[in-house]
Amino acid sequence: MISPDTAAIVIDALLFTFLVITALAIVQLRHLFAVVMLAGVFSLLSAGLFVSLDAVDVAFTEAAVGAGISTVLMLGTMALTAREEKKSPHPIFLPLLVCLVTGAALIYGTLDMPPFGSPDAPVQTHVAPDYIARTPVETGVPNIVTAVLASYRGYDTLGETTVIFTAVIAVLMLLGWDTKNRSLARNARRREEDREKGDEA
Amino acid sequence: MSNLPALQIILPLMAAPICAMVGRPKFAWGLATLVAWASFAISILLFLSVRDGTVISYDMGGWAPPLGIEYRVDVLNAFVLMIVSGMTSFVMPYALKSVASELHESQHAYFYTAFLLCMTGLMGVAITGDAFNVFVFLEISSLSTYALVAMGAARDKRALTAAFNYLIMGTIGATFFVIGLGMMYMVTGTLNMADLAQKIAANGDSRTLRMGFSFVLVGIGLKLAMFPLHLWLPNAYSYAPSAVTTFLASTATKVAIYVMARFMFSIFGFDYDFQANTMQFIMLPLALVAMFAASTVAIFQEDLKRMLAYSSVAQVGYMLLGMSFLTQLGLTATVVHMFNHALIKGGLFMAAGCFIYAVNSSRIDDLKGLGRIMPWTSAAFVLGGLGLIGVPMTAGFISKWYLMQAAFELDWWPIALLIVASSLLAVIYVWRMVEVLYLRDLPEKNDVRAVPLTMLVPMWGLLLLSVYFGVSADITVSAASRAANALIGASNIFWQSGG
Amino acid sequence: MPDTMINMDLVTGHYNYWLVVVLMMTGLFITVSRGNLIKKIVGLNLFQTSVFMLYISMGKIKGGTAPILTDDPATVYSNPLPHVLILTAIVVGIATTALALALIIRIRESYGTIEADEILEIEHQIDDPDPSPTNPANALMARIRGNR
Amino acid sequence: MTDPNIILIALLMPALTALIVSRLDALPDMRDGVSILGALATFGAVLLTLQAFLEGTPLSITLFEVMPGLTLNFTLEPLGMVFATVASGLWIITAIYSVGYMRGAGEKNQTRFYICFALAITGALGIAFAGNLFTLFIFYEMLTVVTYPLVAHKQTPEARAGARTYISILLGTSIAFFLTAIIWTWSLTGTLEFTPGGILSGHISPVFTGVLLALFAFGVGKAALMPFHRWLPAAMVAPTPVSALLHAVAVVKAGVFTLLKIGIYIFGIGLLSRTGASEWLMWLAAASILISSIIALNQDNLKARLAYSTISQLAYVTLGLALANQMGVIGGALQIMTHALGKVTLFMAAGAIYVATHKTHVSELDGLGRQMPFTFAAFTIAALSIIGLPPLGGAWTKWYLMLSSAEAGHQVLIVVLMISSLLNVAYLLPISARGFFYPPSRQRGYDMSTEKLPPVKMAEAPWFCVVPLCITALGCIVLFFTIGDLYEFLLRIPLLPLEGVTP
């Protein structure tokens, strides 16, 4: 018999294993197309992990953003820039050291964390029960995440919307969106190809 | 009246999409200017109403904290809000011609939109009483900052890489901040600052809390260019458009300093030993090194804006030094210097912008002999430079005075000597510019554009204010002193009298 | 053997966090060690996604369900607050990525490359390879840099 | 009762002059006239304050408070009156002289020169009238900053280098040491007011008294105490009127004046003599006197020689303070006056020689005395005053300092003073001797290409140059005979409490 707990642990462990493998593969690979695709895979895997951790909204969003939009933008950027990473001549000693020190600090910090999944952790006993108890009474919205997102902490979400707005302003300021640009370029390329064909003939 | 705290943020936040929607440069500029002035007025009203030590708490959406997000305004916040909105009010008129000369016209409307967003973000960080909300608004300001910095690419393409590096460093910093926040949340279960403070005081120390503190410290340290984490700053400041540099130099680092002070003193409190040790054994030496190393590097710069940027890193060192004294006087010095340095550096970067406007270069070699044909800008630069050195009757002197007082109070007079010694380095780099401006001959072939009044007046306004606050420091010092008191008595005064 | 028991508890209670730390550091490592700008951004995304896992992990209750209200009053819900925070953080993340990619495109157009080393080299060349002799600082800087 | 605003008028007069001068760039005659008139008006205003002071009206004015307890305040006291009178009086002389010199030497940027010159006088008067250490420091720094363009006036690489040395030492010492000392004093006592008897007594241990005194003594770089004296020779690249007024009168005297004030009103002579904290300063001053005199002997450049002489003479004032008794203070205060008159004459003479013949080195002066008799006569009188021979003002200084040394029980210093006089003779009188007695045929470095005027019998500099230096030379003589009144006046300096020390 496999208890639900054990099953959850096995699923977690599998997902984590794949995540780590994907991450290491991304470190190693220099073909950017593969890197971007693996990054998408990483997002999907993490979405799976989020589902197993009860965060369905987050999983949904991560899948849509990390595996969807993010990948599309990365591929688009690749098309505009390069598709192969060049070998870096620099030694990796310092970055490695930085990461090891940071990682060690984080591990040190985890030691006093309440155990994973424990129901009496401060996180579960302060504030959160209030949300769960008050949401049905005060908002009538069954999805507590939505209630907290749009009402209790609606101001954060306004900030989030503003962040997205900031991003588009920034991108438009940097790139503009003059579609004539592209048409012109395509026409130019076509003309060039025609000329080459003409030369061959 | 009761909605003032919300209006402070919402006004620029709503003005930004309107600017983008209309999409006309002149309109965007006009609206941004109006909003900046209105914000300034609001921040002054806010400051006046909290000056006596009251704390305004404003519940967003009517949800009481810790369930909802609250604004909490005390003297310190209000002071920082005043710096940010006040500086924006000065920068906006300046930006009109400066931006027109440095950016392509199709970008102007977006530029002012981003500018408003940046201001919103910075003020949002300063006003909020919720730790996670700090992150959200920090990102609003950061994202818009990256884009604004990159806009310098029209003059020098290095602005792009500067912005990119800033983005990488800034995002790593923000992520560190989120990690630290997560750890704090993990041991307390709350995100509200006041609640955090109480829970931390009640639960006591733990390894998770220590690392939470450290990651928050490093995260904000990256944002405020704390010494070894400052590498993004010089390029970002050098290549950004002049108006942006002015704005960033006089507000962004100040807000980051504020956040650091808030977390250290209001949330972790003075009794937290791990913090006190970190301050005295890590922060204090780093601050001293920053003062000397960055000033020394500034001396050898060939570009005026870059020189000023390194000087900013050094000045951040002064502020951190004041904080790491862990005394009322030290904090007063930090807060006073936040304000004074905003004025002085703002004025100096404006002067640099005027030079760029006039000769399209900020290389020190290209500024030879400009003292004679640009008397106003050059004189303004000298005035600002004197403030940077800390010559009496300028605001910089007041800062230095309090910082040294704080050192003497602790009987750390070697540190007092180091403070003055480091300002000698400022003498060198400021004087180098004076020599170039006044004692070199103008090149035969010169093409100097007259600087418009809309740029000169804000610059002089700031510098005259810096002189005014150097001559009559009562207002600033008493405000700073109250702010320091608010931080010192953080766990009792700040948190309990609100509501 | 109580000692090993405690250690086992520590492991089962924290292995999740440790693996998250490993993922985080892999992401950070990619960001700080790789010269390719796109790869830096991929690393940053990895780093941030791992932080999201940290948050989501701490909201989980053993035996809990997703915080969507059901009719059963005995249901244990996982903490919704981290989910909300991470939703916001994901949005911030994609906004940052979009901006970074736009910057990369502009960099590529101006520099012809997206490798940090090559960019640095180009920037050194812009930095006026001909320091004027009148400025003592230039001479010193040149000496520090080791050229001429 | 006199309105205390008279102090402000005296202060603002030179600033106003600077303002008007700055508008008159296109009208050189008007500009120079305004400059001289401004000097006269300033002197008049200072005399009015002096009169009020002599009548016993306590004049004090506070402009504003920078921080609680930290004010911008001007208060009259005897020492400051001496300095103010000397500086403003000699400004008239040098203003006239400048007109002759600047035109004669064909200098560029004359308007900037006059503006900065006038502002420097504001700085000097501000120092003289300062009622507390903070005010004094402000004007001290202002004086440094506005004299910088004067030193760098010629804008040649040498001028820039000299000016750089000048500004870096003066600003450097003042910020690094002086300011530290001020803030330290403030944090010890909570006040910076100049108070008779000092403010530090009872707030500081004897060891730290010495340290603090060191910070002040070296911080006041304008006093040119060794080893921070390098700026003074470096400043000699400036046009001669600058050297004359600023580096014989205003700037250096501001330095030693500041030291005297700090010694008397911050430490209190009583504290210094009680703790012996100033003893090391005394020996340092003595060493400065001798070493710089010896260096002066080896200088061939006339102005450099005078500069080193100045360093030596300034140390007299420091010595007077360090002796920490009434005679010492009076000797020091007298030295401010006598040396000012003497040295300004010497510098103006050097400038006159330059304008007339473009000669700058001692070895080139052979036989010039007969060509420029007035200049050389004045030079000789001033030199004798500096040496300290009666019937010239300088004699009294040495007299009081020797008395003071005897009183303090340091007879060795009397010997030092005498050796110094001998050294003065050795480096000053040969100049006169060369001028009057050496045959002109030995003119070395006589460059025909640059020389415009072939020497035909009398060939003085323009009268604008010569008259002023004759007046100051006469002043040296007058000073000798008015010592009675001066002594009475200087006795007013409040030295209380002076335990166990009788005048």
Add this chain to the structure above:
Amino acid sequence: MSHHTILRVVAKFLIPPIILYALYVQWHGDYGPGGGFQAGVIFAVAFILYALVFGLDALVRVFPTAVIRILFSLGVLIYAGTGFVAMFFGKNFLDYSYLGHDPVHAQEWGILLVEFGVGLTVATVMIAIFIAFASRIPSISDEEW
């Protein structure tokens, strides 16, 4: 890509369901997973697909950039405005209670409104960013992939 007839046909069949799904996610966010943000992304995907198959010019013809710009600004304004209006009712910013007679319904309305603002902004922002990227001149031609 104009010659990929199959793609065009498939796309024509695919886009309407995607938009429908987006609307479902938008309005169903109260009850199950989803909400304005997710819906906005899905909505944007439909349009991006359209652009990929029929070309950028076609997308811009259907959905002019000026309109997109107004819409993404409008989304933010809807959100902030919903909160702003509360102030005129003497409430705090973002207090939705003015929207209905009883507080619970007011909350539901408020949440729907702000989620709509979010959805609108996100969808149009994603499309705008896509257009901005796609309108640059590619350095890797289609054949090189």
